Amino acid sequence: MIREERGAGEQTVEERASGRLAGTAIRDEFGLETLDMNMGPQHPAMHGLLRLILQLDGETVVRCDPVMGYLHRSKEKISENRMYPAVVPITDRIDYMNNIAMEYGYCMAVEDLLEAEIPPRADAIRALLNELGRIMSHIPSIGFLLLELGAFTPILYAFRERERIQDMFEAITGARMMFHYIRIGGVKSDLPEGMPERMWEYVESLEERLNPDFIDLIEGNEIFVARTRNVGKITQEKAVEMGLTGPPLRCTGVSYDVRRDYTYGWYKNLDFNVITDEAGDVEASYRVRIGEVRESIRMIKQILEALPEGEVMADLGRRIRPPEGDGFGRAESARGEYAVHVVSDGSDTPYRVHYRTPCTVNMQLLQEIVPGHYLPDIMPIMGLIDPVSGAWDK
Amino acid sequence: MTVTLPEGDLNGRLDHYLEGFRGRHELQEASVEKNVVRLVIRPDLLPAILTTARESLGVLHLSFITVVDLEGSYELTYELLDLRGGTVRVKTTLEGEEPVIDSVTRIYPTANWHEREAYDMFGIAFKGHPDLRRLYMWQDHFDHHPLLKSFEISTKRTFEGLR
Numbered sequence: 001m002i003r004e005e006r007g008a009g010e011q012t013v014e015e016r017a018s019g020r021l022a023g024t025a026i027r028d029e030f031g032l033e034t035l036d037m038n039m040g041p042q043h044p045a046m047h048g049l050l051r052l053i054l055q056l057d058g059e060t061v062v063r064c065d066p067v068m069g070y071l072h073r074s075k076e077k078i079s080e081n082r083m084y085p086a087v088v089p090i091t092d093r094i095d096y097m098n099n100i101a102m103e104y105g106y107c108m109a110v111e112d113l114l115e116a117e118i119p120p121r122a123d124a125i126r127a128l129l130n131e132l133g134r135i136m137s138h139i140p141s142i143g144f145l146l147l148e149l150g151a152f153t154p155i156l157y158a159f160r161e162r163e164r165i166q167d168m169f170e171a172i173t174g175a176r177m178m179f180h181y182i183r184i185g186g187v188k189s190d191l192p193e194g195m196p197e198r199m200w201e202y203v204e205s206l207e208e209r210l211n212p213d214f215i216d217l218i219e220g221n222e223i224f225v226a227r228t229r230n231v232g233k234i235t236q237e238k239a240v241e242m243g244l245t246g247p248p249l250r251c252t253g254v255s256y257d258v259r260r261d262y263t264y265g266w267y268k269n270l271d272f273n274v275i276t277d278e279a280g281d282v283e284a285s286y287r288v289r290i291g292e293v294r295e296s297i298r299m300i301k302q303i304l305e306a307l308p309e310g311e312v313m314a315d316l317g318r319r320i321r322p323p324e325g326d327g328f329g330r331a332e333s334a335r336g337e338y339a340v341h342v343v344s345d346g347s348d349t350p351y352r353v354h355y356r357t358p359c360t361v362n363m364q365l366l367q368e369i370v371p372g373h374y375l376p377d378i379m380p381i382m383g384l385i386d387p388v389s390g391a392w393d394k
Numbered sequence: 395m396t397v398t399l400p401e402g403d404l405n406g407r408l409d410h411y412l413e414g415f416r417g418r419h420e421l422q423e424a425s426v427e428k429n430v431v432r433l434v435i436r437p438d439l440l441p442a443i444l445t446t447a448r449e450s451l452g453v454l455h456l457s458f459i460t461v462v463d464l465e466g467s468y469e470l471t472y473e474l475l476d477l478r479g480g481t482v483r484v485k486t487t488l489e490g491e492e493p494v495i496d497s498v499t500r501i502y503p504t505a506n507w508h509e510r511e512a513y514d515m516f517g518i519a520f521k522g523h524p525d526l527r528r529l530y531m532w533q534d535h536f537d538h539h540p541l542l543k544s545f546e547i548s549t550k551r552t553f554e555g556l557r
Contacts, residue, residue, distance in 0.1 A: 069530035076515075077540055077547060236397045240454050243504025254397055256455075256477045326471075330457075341460045341471065352541075356458035364507050393530065 034062055039378070041070045047144070047382055048389020052366070056375065064370040064378075066363060071393040079353035084110055084320040085184055087353065091340075092178045094357060095391035097140070100126075100133035101333035103182040106353075108264060108329030109340040110184045113322035118265070120308040122186035127266035128303045129172070129181065130331075131296040132199070135206070136165040137334035138289045138296075139214075145286065145383030146218060149227050157213045164202060171195065184320055186313035196304050203297045215290065228282035232369055232381040235280065242368060243361045246336025247288045248385055252280035258332035269306075272299050282380045321348055335359055335386060359385070359392040400452055404429060404479045411482060414451050419443055430481040437486045437495050440472075444484070444501045447474055453482050456502040459509065461516045463543050468493050468518060488518070497523040515541035 039052040049070035055063040075094055079087045091102040104126060111118065143158030166176045171192055173181040181188050218224055234244075239252045249256060257274040259267045275291035277284035327342040336358030343352040362385045370378055400407055411431050416424060419442060423434035435443055447453040457473040467489050474482040488495060497520035498505045507529060509520045514528040517539040527533060531540065538545055 069528075069532075072530040074540060080541075081547060240397050241503050243456055243502070254399070254477075256399075261477060261479050262475075262481075328473075337457065339457055339473070341458070341473075343460075343462050352460070352462045354458065354460040360507060360511075361504060364504065 033057075041067075047387055049393070050387075050389065052370075052378070054375070059374050059376075061370050061373055061375060061378070064366055066366050068360075068363075068393055071389045073390075073394070075355060075394045076353055079350060081349060083348045084322070084350065087350065088183060089178065089180045091355070092180060093390060094355060094394060095333060095335065095338075095359070095388050096177060097388050098133050098137040098334040099177065099179055100129050100182065101331050101338055103179070104130055104265075105329045105331040105333075105338045105340045105355075106342075107182050107184050108331065109327040109342040110320070110322065110329075111327075112329060113325060113327030113342060113344050114184075114316065114320070116185055116314055116316055118186060118314055119311045120266075121190075121310045122312045122314070123266040124303050124307055125187050125191060125312060126182055127270070128199075128300060128307075129169075131299045131303075132165055132168070134296050134334045135293050136162050136169075138293050141334070141383070141386045142214065142218070142286060142289055144386075145228075145282070145380065146224070148379040148383060149224060151218075151221075151224070154214065154217060157209075157217075161206060161209075168195070168199060168202065183313065185316040186311070190312050196307060199300065200304050203300050207294070207297050210290070210293065218286070225283065227377075228286065228380050229279075231282045231373065231377050232384045233279075233281050234365070234369060238368065239280070242365055244336070244365065245358050246332070246334070246362070247285050247292070248362050248365065249336070250274065250276045251284035251288045251384070253278045258330055258337050262330050264331065266303065270299050270302050272302075282384045285384045285386075319348070321346065333358060335388070335391065336362060355394060357391040357394060359387040360394070363387055363392055397454065398452075399454070400476050400478050400480070407476070407478075408480055411447075411451050411453070411476075411480065415443065415446065418446055418450075429479060430483050433482065433484045435484060435486050437470075437488055440484070440486060441496045441498060441501065444472065444474070444498050447482055447484075448501055452476065453480070456498075456504050456508070459505065459512055461512045461518060461541075463516060463541065465543050468516065470495065470512075470518075472498075492519070493517070494519045494521055496521050499523055515539055517542070 035056045037054045037056055039054055040046045041049045041051040051067040053065040053067060054061050075090055078090055087106060088103055091106045092099045094102045139161050140158045143155035146154040169179060170176050172195060173179040234252050236252045236254050239249050240254060253276050255274045255276050260274055272295050275288050275295060277287050322344045324344055324346045329340040331338050338358055339356035341354040342350050345351040365385060370381060408426050408431055412424060412426055415421060415433060419439055421433055421435055425432050453474045453476045455475040455477050457475050460471040462469040467487050470486050470488065472484040495518065497509055509523055510527060510529040512518050513520060513526055514531055520526060
């Protein structure tokens with residue numbers, strides 16, 4: 001379609017050699033030239049598979065049109081054709097940086113249909129791993145932001161932390177990424193022996209490392225400030241209008257967190273702050289993420305201090321067959337509000353599963369705020385939204 | 395420019411929402427259950443009710459739009475949050491082969507991609523949408539709407555053939 005519009009077939013060899021295929025110059029009403037350019041879907045700095053159709057005036061972006069669907073695996077259709085417990089590993093693959101929250105939301109939706117009671121120990125373990133998963137997602141996302149700005153060191157420190165958390169997840173769940181650990185009615189198995197102590201030791205050492213390895217290295221760095229301050233500026237009204245959630249919303253100063261405002265599971269027993277920042281730019285989103293890592297550490301300590309004893313799985317029978325109706329689950333993933341809507345017709349398989357992934361909604365922001373910025377500013381703005389390809393494409 | 399979010403007692407607020415909708419519109423069903431205001435409405439009233447929710451009652455966030463294909467009709471769920479514990483869940487049913495409903499992008503700009511997704515997956519036409527293109531599937535040479543129950547996945551066909 002695009003090729004036809006540009007008349008690529010009619011081009012001579014000389015025209016192609018002069019670079020006409022890479023982009024087409026168009027004169028606007030004032031006789032100035034703008035250039036249409038494709039960024040992605042395969043771009044070394046892009047967060048996965050995203051194609052941006054950009055219209056450039058010099059180096060300034062005039063129009064930005066995201067094209068999605070390059071990693072669409074039709075999670076919702078697959079979920080309709082599987083039995084209820086077999087959907088959990090499918091949800092794992094939606095947001096592959098923060099899988100635990102994805103499992104959690106789906107299991108809550110089915111438990112809402114079943115009106116199941118979850119044992120307190122299972123609830124506490126779920127919250128524990130959810131917070132660990134948030135650290136595991138936030139720290140590399142800070143590393144990626146810095147990598148895109150040209151700093152190579154933070155990503156190495158970030159992946160060292162992620163590696164250590166993955167080791168713990170491997171000991172608990174048996175897998176390093178696709179855990180399939182939270183099940184309908186509880187969790188797969190109890191924590192292995194010595195794990196609470198190991199976790200406590202780890203988060204204490206992480207707290208000590210946060211300052212020298214991340215904050216001192218990043219905050220106040222001249223290049224970091226020049227590239228992120230006042231870049232991707234969003235006002236509170238715009239953020240709420242666009243339906244943003246998670247760090248992109250909280251960096252504008254709107255205090256909304258599913259864990260506090262639509263509380264679920266073990267979070268009602270915890271004492272934590274919702275981190276907000278006033279600036280609403282890329283730098284503020286970095287500060288919110290670092291602050292949330294600190295809060296997660298606090299929460300993990302609180303859970304470990306009062307970890308209840310008992311069963312980790314409710315007895316729901318071998319066959320899960322919920323009554324007819326709607327089930328809703330809502331969880332705070334590392335990227336924002338994740339919601340699942342399950343419709344049951346009384347059979348073994350869900351009639352319809354709808355995933356509200358925060359990345360899809362937050363990405364609408366690109367159309368709104370990228371115009372007016374320079375082309376190299378797109379990458380920090382992607383760092384503000386921090387989307388994951390699997391999550392926006394489902 | 396700051397956004398003010400609602401404050402105070404949740405139950406009182408939910409009753410206030412329910413009364414607000416009841417006083418202004420003709421509703422088929424309305425109730426409060428588990429911190430959720432549930433409304434069932436006629437599809438032509440949708441923009442008016444969502445305008446009431448946003449402008450008069452201050453429910454600022456549209457969380458998602460779910461479409462369910464009931465083979466013959468479509469059930470649409472609009473989930474609105476006031477960001478402080480209260481939820482308004484609006485349900486409506488569209489009849490017929492070629493479903494059409496008014497777009498709510500002028501009320502909640504975030505509905506833009508939610509409606510594009512619903513159009514892509516179910517073929518529902520949103521009247522007044524500024525940019526109704528497919529979101530995930532190919533723009534050209536693809537005439538299907540994959541989440542319709544009539545669109546069967548290939549593995550399912552294989553299973554039926556094996557049986």
